[in-house]
Amino acid sequence: MKIILLYGGQSAEHDISIISAHNIAQSIMYNLYTVQPVYISKTGQWIKGPELKQPSFSDQQLILTIADQAEWSEGNHPSKGVAIRPGDIQEEETIVFPVLHGPNGEDGTIQGFLEVLNMPYVGAGITASANGMDKIISKALFTQMGIPQVPYVSFNDIEWQKQQEELIQKAEGTLLYPLFVKPANMGSSVGISKVQDKESLIQAVEEALHYDRRIVVEQGIxxxxxxxxxxxxxxxxxxxxxxxxxxxxxxxxxxxxxxxxxxxxxxxxxxxxxxxxxxxxxxxxxxxxxxxxxxxxxxxxxxxxxxxxxxxxxxxxxxxxxxxxxxxxxxxxxxxxxxxxxxxxxxxxxxxxxxxxxxxx
Ligand SMILES: Nc1ncnc2c1ncn2[C@@H]1O[C@H](COP(=O)(O)OP(=O)(O)O)[C@@H](O)[C@H]1O
Ligand SMILES: [Mg+2]
The missing domain is CATH 3.30.470.20 (ATP-grasp fold, B domain)
Known part of the structure; x- marks a missing residue:
């Protein structure tokens, strides 16, 4: 069978994803599988590299740049690949391992895409990925299961524009400083701030709104x-x-x-x-x-x-x-x-x- 390793991606965890993918590629049982690296560049370009039939020598080898077909097929450029469209990865007898973190990787989007391609893939499906990524949804689900959480307040950008003062009062009335302000969908601490007073709370919400339209303010512990x-x-x-x-x-x-x-x-x-x-x-x-x-x-x-x-x-x-x-x-x-x-x-x-x-x- 073939394994398509999908890694890189446009989230803040691009570099981690490459190291993770390399580590996985080192541990594949090559007597049972071959590995097809598909690198998603920081600009969102999908690049297919030469197939691996044994462990790769370094993670740098997995950072692919585009070569023309002739250059690539010579096989002596381990870190050169060809540009593909996402749908081109579709193949029979192939499992996709999406080693992608954060938005557009871990949030159900890539999972939905792989469902449409009708390919088996490693990890959570669409619902679980989206639920897990969204801090507001996952908190609601955890509450339903009776799992304790720190107190929090959540709202969206429109509510913030219209009733900023009420929302601050609600946060300050129910939570104790320090507070953590987080975009609902991000990961790797991007857009998250720890704040000690009202002024920095407002700043932190404005900052978090650059990353998502929904925000969580949590009691720090x-x-x-x-x-x-x-x-x-x-x-x-x-x-x-x-x-x-x-x-x-x-x-x-x-x-x-x-x-x-x-x-x-x-x-x-x-x-x-x-x-x-x-x-x-x-x-x-x-x-x-x-x-x-x-x-x-x-x-x-x-x-x-x-x-x-x-x-x-x-x-x-x-x-x-x-x-x-x-x-x-x-x-x-x-x-x-x-x-x-x-x-x-x-x-x-x-x-x-x-x-x-x-x-x-
Ligand atoms: N309510 C909190 N109280 C204390 N520390 C927190 C709180 N929320 C987040 N942190 C700190 O911030 C880090 C990142 O927050 P987290 O919610 O895990 O975001 P991410 O999804 O980006 O990993 C945590 O690992 C922890 O160190
Ligand atoms: Mg975390």
Whole structure:
């Protein structure tokens, strides 16, 4: 079978996506599969590279530039590819692994596109991807499942224009500073601010409105951050709990990805009952969004061991520093087996959807 690795993309997590894709390409069982890299450039150009029949030598090799067909077919330009239209990836006997994070990758758009192409793909479907990406929708679903969350207020740009003063009063009346202001749909801390007073709250909302028309204002809490990996379609598996050791109280994009100052403690040193509660909430959160394939579920745990869900990520990072594969490794599932399991889950989900649509006819 062929695996199409779809990576890069136009979100802020472009570079992470390349490293994740490289890491996955290194772990494919090449006796069973070949890998077709399809790189989405920062400008949204789709570029198909030479097929991989063995691990690639570096992640730089996956950053493709466009060559003319003649140049490419010589095969001595590992990082040259040909421009394609998205629909050109359609092929039989092929599984797509969309290693894309953030908007246009993890939010249901690419998943919808792959459904239209009628191709099996790794990870969550349209609904789960969109639900997981949207902080307002996912909060509503978590509430329905009885998963605790920090108090929050949400609104859209029109409401903000018309009733700014009322919304500020509502936020200040129900939440305690510091507050976190977030665009509803983004990821990788883009557009997120931590604010201490009314003036910076207004500024932060204006800033967040550059990224989305819907906004969440959350109560900030002093807490440790713990994460759990979930794997499965109908039969859901939950990993041990990991702890992000914070050297500062808010991880922005550069801390998370550029400086790599985040350390992980796996498994987290937590009492058994707290671990079990976190795992139970992770499972419920996965069900709440209608998860499939995989997700990483992120929590806050306070000093008095109150647990709050923060968010669910349907396509977490897959770099060698990433929490998701590290959690599985600590739970006894090696990276290579994890990748294989994700491919099998993609095939099973595709088969069950195909048989469902046949029985509707
Ligand atoms: N309510 C909060 N209280 C304390 N810290 C927060 C809160 N919300 C977010 N943070 C900090 O900001 C980071 C990014 O926020 P998050 O909601 O996870 O956004 P993203 O979807 O961009 O990852 C979190 O990992 C955490 O460090
Ligand atoms: Mg996060």
């Amino acid at each position: 002093q807490a440790e951050e713990c994460e759990v990996a979930v794997l499965g379609n109908d039969d859901i598996h939950v990993s041990c709990v990991g702890h992000l050791i914070k050297k500062q109280d808010f991880y922005d994009y550069s801390e998370k990805y550029v400086n790599n100052t985040v350390e992980m403690e796996i498994p987290a040193q937590l009492p058994d009952n707290i671990t079990q509660t976190i795992q139970d909430y992770a499972r419920k959160a996965y069900l709440a969004i209608d998860g499939a394939g995989l997700s990483r579920v992120d929590f806050f745990v306070t000093a008095s061991q109150d647990i709050y869900i923060n968010e669910i990520n349907t396509m977490p990072g897959f770099t060698q520093y990433s929490m998701y594969p590290s959690l599985w490794q600590a739970t006894g599932l090696e990276f290579r087996d994890l990748v294989e399991e994700l491919l099998q889950l993609a095939l099973r989900r595709y088969e069950s959807r195909t048989s469902q649509s046949q029985s509707q006819e």
